[in-house]
Amino acid sequence: MDTQPTPEQQALLDAVAPMLAKAAAPPKEGLVYDYDQDLDDDLVASGFHDLARTEGYGLADAALIVELVSGALKVVEAGATMLVAPGLDLDLPHPIALVADARRPARFLSVARSAIVLDDGGAVALELQPGQTETADGIFAYPMGRFTSPVTPTEGVRLSRPMVRKLMSIWRLSLALEAAGAMRGALDFTVEYVKTRRQFNRAIGSYQALQHRLAERTVAAKATRLLALQAAWSGDPAHAALAATYAQGAIPAVIHDCQQFNGANGVTYEHPLHYWTFRLAALQGELGGVSAQAQAAAELLWGQDESP
Amino acid sequence: MEFGWSEPERNYRARLRAFLAENLPEDWWSEYARRGPSAPKVMAFARGFNAKMVETGLLTRHWPRQYGGEDAPPWEHLILSEEMWSIGEPRSCAYMATNFIGPAIMAYGTPEQKAYHLGRIAAGDVYWCQGFSEPSAGSDLASLRTTATAADGGYLINGSKIWTSYAHSADYCMLLARTEGATRDGITVFLLDMRSKGVTVRPIPGMAGEQDFHEIFLDDVWAPSEARLGEEGSGWAIVRTALHGERVGAARHEAAARAVAHAVTYLKACGRFDEPVVKTRAVEALAATEAARLLVYDVFDRRAKNLPPTADTSIARVAMMLSDKAAANFIFEFAPEAVCLDGDPKLFTQVMKALASGVAAGASEIQLNLIARDHLHLPSGA
Numbered sequence A: 001m002d003t004q005p006t007p008e009q010q011a012l013l014d015a016v017a018p019m020l021a022k023a024a025a026p027p028k029e030g031l032v033y034d035y036d037q038d039l040d041d042d043l044v045a046s047g048f049h050d051l052a053r054t055e056g057y058g059l060a061d062a063a064l065i066v067e068l069v070s071g072a073l074k075v076v077e078a079g080a081t082m083l084v085a086p087g088l089d090l091d092l093p094h095p096i097a098l099v100a101d102a103r104r105p106a107r108f109l110s111v112a113r114s115a116i117v118l119d120d121g122g123a124v125a126l127e128l129q130p131g132q133t134e135t136a137d138g139i140f141a142y143p144m145g146r147f148t149s150p151v152t153p154t155e156g157v158r159l160s161r162p163m164v165r166k167l168m169s170i171w172r173l174s175l176a177l178e179a180a181g182a183m184r185g186a187l188d189f190t191v192e193y194v195k196t197r198r199q200f201n202r203a204i205g206s207y208q209a210l211q212h213r214l215a216e217r218t219v220a221a222k223a224t225r226l227l228a229l230q231a232a233w234s235g236d237p238a239h240a241a242l243a244a245t246y247a248q249g250a251i252p253a254v255i256h257d258c259q260q261f262n263g264a265n266g267v268t269y270e271h272p273l274h275y276w277t278f279r280l281a282a283l284q285g286e287l288g289g290v291s292a293q294a295q296a297a298a299e300l301l302w303g304q305d306e307s308p
Numbered sequence B: 001m002e003f004g005w006s007e008p009e010r011n012y013r014a015r016l017r018a019f020l021a022e023n024l025p026e027d028w029w030s031e032y033a034r035r036g037p038s039a040p041k042v043m044a045f046a047r048g049f050n051a052k053m054v055e056t057g058l059l060t061r062h063w064p065r066q067y068g069g070e071d072a073p074p075w076e077h078l079i080l081s082e083e084m085w086s087i088g089e090p091r092s093c094a095y096m097a098t099n100f101i102g103p104a105i106m107a108y109g110t111p112e113q114k115a116y117h118l119g120r121i122a123a124g125d126v127y128w129c130q131g132f133s134e135p136s137a138g139s140d141l142a143s144l145r146t147t148a149t150a151a152d153g154g155y156l157i158n159g160s161k162i163w164t165s166y167a168h169s170a171d172y173c174m175l176l177a178r179t180e181g182a183t184r185d186g187i188t189v190f191l192l193d194m195r196s197k198g199v200t201v202r203p204i205p206g207m208a209g210e211q212d213f214h215e216i217f218l219d220d221v222w223a224p225s226e227a228r229l230g231e232e233g234s235g236w237a238i239v240r241t242a243l244h245g246e247r248v249g250a251a252r253h254e255a256a257a258r259a260v261a262h263a264v265t266y267l268k269a270c271g272r273f274d275e276p277v278v279k280t281r282a283v284e285a286l287a288a289t290e291a292a293r294l295l296v297y298d299v300f301d302r303r304a305k306n307l308p309p310t311a312d313t314s315i316a317r318v319a320m321m322l323s324d325k326a327a328a329n330f331i332f333e334f335a336p337e338a339v340c341l342d343g344d345p346k347l348f349t350q351v352m353k354a355l356a357s358g359v360a361a362g363a364s365e366i367q368l369n370l371i372a373r374d375h376l377h378l379p380s381g382a
Ligand SMILES: Cc1cc2nc3c(=O)[nH]c(=O)nc-3n(C[C@H](O)[C@H](O)[C@H](O)COP(=O)(O)OP(=O)(O)OC[C@H]3O[C@@H](n4cnc5c(N)ncnc54)[C@H](O)[C@@H]3O)c2cc1C
Pocket: B129, B130, B131, B132, B133, B134, B137, B138, B139, B140, B162, B163, B164, B165, B166, B208, B212, B356, B359, B360, B361, B362, B363, B364, B365, B366, B369
């Protein structure tokens, strides 16, 4: 048992940190959230996208990077490329969108060059053609997109049943890691804010009502991260489903408290809080939300039938 | 980063389970565990049980060799705690003495105190209780009022203690008393013989376990200087070390996880596990226990690497409390009949344990204060 990154893993994290520091508050127009191409280019150039498939490394190492990147202000697609594709041994052009329902908007679909789409028959992996997707404006702080025309069942490569099970597992893992990162980002930002914002001649962070809620959310954020990392390390689908259940269950209170403690500032686009909270809001409902993950976990842990 | 057990650790757990299978009576859950580790029946049983643990070298494996232990790594100590606490702590209060009272004596005791007490604790035939809390000093422990004044080559101790678990059968008490002033600097630890003249123990009926709570009245109790642990006024430092480990000393996450799993088995047997909402809530409760588990492991990770403890201990403690409550709430919601006295003793034990989980070993709001101050570095109110 060892809950901390190895020195080699820490070296990887230390190599990514400066790339994230470069990513300043992104300019934003209306409700379209930009993709951070610079950060993405940095990650590609340094070979991190292929980490899980590099000799001597695996999903757990890639998971640490995905969690770290997910805490940054700017957004890039990392989970599908760094975890799902290598986990399924698929070669798909980056960025990859994971689409639970082809009729609805999905994260990264506007900028993606490939997608894995769930349908009645399981899932298909496909390369996207120009014009096949469009931007779907919204509040979710990811570049959101939708298909311009229905995805036909014959497009792309159909995944086998075992692959679909693996897909679901790594998808849940990725959403838990992304949630852990975004929770950390939102909380770090809010903790700093309450130290400087003063009311009634005191820093608002000195009020116990705020302290206790921030402390409780910290417990949840730290636990989300560890549960997700354990799932990455073990590759156990039950661990992934548990991590996703915990993450999605913890999200609403993190959003609420961070939103609350930033006051009216937190309800403006000038104040960066929304980059994390709106991402968390998107992750809250991913793959059917907390009860869907919990029921999948229940099947994996205590069910008779093969689980999705 | 590694989230698995090594082979020696797995073997050690298997060895403990085999030991338990061999040494617990068949009616362990219904007649013993259900009553709590402080019940007279359990405390009487524990004397024989602990003797067998000593025989097989299991009681103080985590102690240093020079004190009769095997220098077992902290992870094995955690495994021991998981296996014992989750079946209702058959060692009874011996876990307190081996977890932190013995180690406090190793760290601060005189050669004579070590020679006298450590062997007895390691032999498992001496019971200790912990006399910290007072009627007016709970969370604000440093405000305690029990006094120890110099007299006749020793001290005269006056005052009272409350909520003292195991006091009815204890041979010794790790007692906090004030040797001077009104601050934490005037607090001193005593290794008090409970048979001393002037010690009166009164039980307080409680819910957390049979005969768990007591009041201890101390009327002109004389204790020799040799009963003082460490210097006068060093009590706070000693207690801080002792309590730090103790916040995660009882493996509540494991008990709660097993209770959820058992509740699922129970509900399946009753044909009541098919509803999606039941499955959802079961997994949510289990996720809380696994969250607590990993946060506790995070604390042990530092210990195993010889790093000083941090506010991570409070983070783990809060998560443990939440896991206890999550398991209990799942049981209350979907298997309420199981917590009747003739219901399921495992489920009953969990809901009763969860009652005190946010208060015992330091109230959770105090843990939140510590997280805010020492982990988030939030400013104080003043
Ligand atoms: C089952 C059980 C076994 C125990 N065994 C022992 C034992 O063997 N030996 C022993 O010495 N003690 C024992 N205790 C006592 C235990 O240590 C105390 O109950 C605990 O420290 C809390 O003190 P209190 O009960 O006086 O509550 P209080 O301190 O009065 O607290 C009541 C409430 O007020 C809150 N509160 C207090 N101060 C603050 C603050 N500054 N900020 C925010 N909230 C605050 C608390 O968090 C709590 O919610 C035991 C308790 C239990 C429940």
